[in-house]
Structure formats: structure tokens, C-alpha cells
Amino acid sequence: MSHQLITDYRQLFIEDRPLVDLRAPAEFARGSFSQAVSLPLMSDEERAKVGTCYKHYGQQAAINLGHKLVSGQLKADRIAAWAEFARTHPKGALFCWRGGLRSQITQQWLADAGIDYPRIAGGYKALRRFLIDELERLIATTPLVLLAGRTGCGKTELLQRLPGTVDLEGLANHRGSSFGGQIQPQPTQIAFENALAELWIKQNRGEPEGIMLEDESGHIGSVMLPQSLREKMAAAPVVILETPFEQRVENIFNEYIVQRLADSVSHYAEQGFEQFSEYLRQSLYRIRRRLGMEGYQALAKLLEKAFIRHRQGDAQAHREWISKLLSDYYDPMYDYQLGKKARHCLFSGQASEVEAFWLRQHNE
Incomplete structure (x- = not known):
């Protein structure tokens, strides 16, 4: 047999070819690739x-010790798992740490x-x-545009339906605020990068085109943006998404309450509501210093009242504390950040207008 060897890494990622990570589980857990599955040669x-x-x-x-440890039925089981993957993904490939013994042995078996x-x-x-x-080359050569806007204006949802965008929060599995944590853990720093x-790479198959990113700070939850990307984002022009306050309240209600509760019930079953409630309490508690004690206590009281109503079947009371959170905390913080630095604004408008603007820019 030919014992094929792949050297075209770019095409590997562009084609999203399925990969078998033969490294040990602990190595895989520190970071791998989005299309890779862990089927280790050794535990x-x-x-x-x-x-x-x-x-x-x-x-x-x-x-010799490796062959002794992985032998008999254990060896047969691992070969069967690799063979099943190979049959299911005929265009896939194997890799280990440095392309050495582990992948060579697996390939031979x-x-x-x-x-x-x-x-x-x-x-x-x-x-x-x-x-x-x-990534460093693409950051240096790709024009960036940042999508900015107040909390709850729907930036992530807009990005997800536009071409030529990178959803940093989606990659980080975090919405970028105190209330942004997800039930599933964030990726490791290596896996995020x-x-x-x-x-x-998939967005830039030909000549570099403009990429739109959400306006983020240097970190999203526990992961950090590369230094070169942070520096380029700091000087990038912005497109501002404008959304009426009432719609922002609705968006946050759907994200913080409707979707989060559904996810909690799906993950925790009968403990879902308690886990959902504790998530909101802890999220609010983390910003208590910025709110000031009086502001924090007022919001915490509204939150507890909303929980009582919610347990009785009415979730609408959550809109009161969400409205106050936006008007008393997020909006003043946004205005402060906006006033700290002068930024070139390319366009400002509501979602449909921003979408039309970006499609024109991206297709030119």
C-alpha cells in the first residue's frame, strides 16, 4: 500500500477534512482542531x-512496551474504531504529535x-x-470592519447571516458579558485560536477581502484575542447597529430568559430552573461593584420578584430588571467607551440597513 502523506495543510482546512487525533486524551483536551475526533493510539x-x-x-x-500495552483485544478494538472512521470518512486523515511513530504505527495497522x-x-x-x-498573515493583510452597537441590539444574530464575517463569540462559546456564559464550557485558548x-482561512480562499467582526474587548470570557488582532481592531472602522430600546429588551429577554431556561432544563432536567436562577444571580453579582451597592440591591430585588412570578408561570416580570440593567448599566458603559476614543464610523443604521450596506461593500 502507498502510505499516503498529506502536506497541503491549507487545503486540508479549506475542505474541512475529518481528522483522527491519535494523541492521548490529555493532549487532545489541551487543544485540537474543529474537525478532529479523539481516537488515541494510547491512553x-x-x-x-x-x-x-x-x-x-x-x-x-x-x-516494544507500546506494542505490549496495546495488543490483543485492546489493539483489535482500536483498529476497529479507526477502520469505522475511515469507512465513514474516506477523505479523512490521521495525525499524532509530530507525524511520527504513533501515526505511522496506526497507518500500518x-x-x-x-x-x-x-x-x-x-x-x-x-x-x-x-x-x-x-492567522498572523491574515490579520496583517485583511481589512477589518467592526460591528458595534449597544447591548441587546442583535449584533451576533446579524453577523451570523452575513457573508464575510467571523463570529468571535460563537468560537469562544461566550456572549462577551457577565451574562454571557454558556452551559457548555469554553474552548481552551489553543482550541479557540x-x-x-x-x-x-475558509473566508479568505482567494485574495484577502474585508472581514466583519463584532466589536470586542481583548478577551471573551476566559479566552484572549491574539495581540495582533486586538491592535488591529483598535484602529478599525466601525459600523454601528441601531436598535430601538424595546427591541433590545426583547432580544435580551429571549437570550437571558427564554433560551437560557430551555438550555438549563435540557441539560439539568428537574434542576433546570434552579440552575437557571443561580446563573442569573451570579451574573448580576459579578457586576455589583460597577452597579454600586444601591443599584445592585435594587436589581437583585427585582430579579427575585421575577423568579417568584416566573415559578407561577409568568416570565414577563423579568423585563423590568432587564430594562433597568440596560438603561442604568450597559448603556452608560457603552456611552463611556464610545467617548474614550475617536473611531471612524463607516455606516450607522438598523439591521436591514446595515445588512444592505455590508452586502454592497462585500460584493464590490
Whole structure:
């Protein structure tokens, strides 16, 4: 068999080819790629034993131990899992840390089972290096436009339906505010950076075109934007999305109350409402210093009243504290940030107007 070797990393990501990450689970957990699944050659414990053996007795002894640890039915089960993946994803590929022994061994075992499946030259390390370098190049060469607007104006929803955009909050799995945490955890910093580079590469298949991003601070929840991107965003022109206050309240109500409760019930079952309530309490508590004690206590009281009504089947009371949160906290903070620095505004309008403007710009 040919033992195929893939060296075109860009095409790999553009085509979104399915990948098998052969590294140990702990390595995968630190960060991998969006199209990769973890089907390790060795468990964390097995890898640790082989590593210790290598350190004390050398490579061949470590290889021999690896074959001993992954043998018999355990070996048959792992080959069966790889074979099933290969049959399901015939255009996929294998990779390990540096494209070395683990992927070579797996490729050979699959070949012995009658499956010729490619591996990636250089493995994870080479793919990661490519993404880091490519992201820096794209940040440097791609014109940026930031979508700005007050909290609740619907920036994320607009971005998701426009071409030539990158949804940073979606990649970070966080809405970028005290109330922005999701039930599922955020990606690791490495996984976020990889996903950002992958998406940007797909958006720039030809000559660099303008990319629209949501106006963000340097971090989104627990993940940080690359320094070069933060610097370029600081000087980028903005498009401002204007949304009536009542619609913003409605948007926040749907996000903080309707969707969050549905997600909580889906995830926590009978504990869903309690988990949902605690999430709102903790989110409000985190901004207590910025609200001031009097402002925080007033909002907390409205929140607890809304919970009582909500348990009785009426969620509408949440609109009162949401309105106060927007008018007393988020809007003054937005005005303050807007006044701190002069920024070139390309366009300002409601969602349909911004959409029409961007489509004109993007298609020119």
C-alpha cells in the first residue's frame, strides 16, 4: 500500500477534512482542531508508561512496551474504531504529535487490515504552526470592519447571516458579558485560536477581502484575542447597529430568559430552573461593584420578584430588571467607551440597513 502523506495543510482546512487525533486524551483536551475526533493510539496512562520507558531505556524499548500495552483485544478494538472512521470518512486523515511513530504505527495497522489511510506530515505540531503563521498573515493583510452597537441590539444574530464575517463569540462559546456564559464550557485558548484561524482561512480562499467582526474587548470570557488582532481592531472602522430600546429588551429577554431556561432544563432536567436562577444571580453579582451597592440591591430585588412570578408561570416580570440593567448599566458603559476614543464610523443604521450596506461593500 502507498502510505499516503498529506502536506497541503491549507487545503486540508479549506475542505474541512475529518481528522483522527491519535494523541492521548490529555493532549487532545489541551487543544485540537474543529474537525478532529479523539481516537488515541494510547491512553494517558499507557503513554506515560511508554514515556518513562523511553527516558530510561531508549526508543526501541519504548516501542516494544507500546506494542505490549496495546495488543490483543485492546489493539483489535482500536483498529476497529479507526477502520469505522475511515469507512465513514474516506477523505479523512490521521495525525499524532509530530507525524511520527504513533501515526505511522496506526497507518500500518490499518494497512494490515486492508485500509490505505493518509497521515499528516509533521502531525499536530506542524498543523498548529501553520495555523499560527497563517492567522498572523491574515490579520496583517485583511481589512477589518467592526460591528458595534449597544447591548441587546442583535449584533451576533446579524453577523451570523452575513457573508464575510467571523463570529468571535460563537468560537469562544461566550456572549462577551457577565451574562454571557454558556452551559457548555469554553474552548481552551489553543482550541479557540485554532478554530479562529481555520474559519478565517475558509473566508479568505482567494485574495484577502474585508472581514466583519463584532466589536470586542481583548478577551471573551476566559479566552484572549491574539495581540495582533486586538491592535488591529483598535484602529478599525466601525459600523454601528441601531436598535430601538424595546427591541433590545426583547432580544435580551429571549437570550437571558427564554433560551437560557430551555438550555438549563435540557441539560439539568428537574434542576433546570434552579440552575437557571443561580446563573442569573451570579451574573448580576459579578457586576455589583460597577452597579454600586444601591443599584445592585435594587436589581437583585427585582430579579427575585421575577423568579417568584416566573415559578407561577409568568416570565414577563423579568423585563423590568432587564430594562433597568440596560438603561442604568450597559448603556452608560457603552456611552463611556464610545467617548474614550475617536473611531471612524463607516455606516450607522438598523439591521436591514446595515445588512444592505455590508452586502454592497462585500460584493464590490
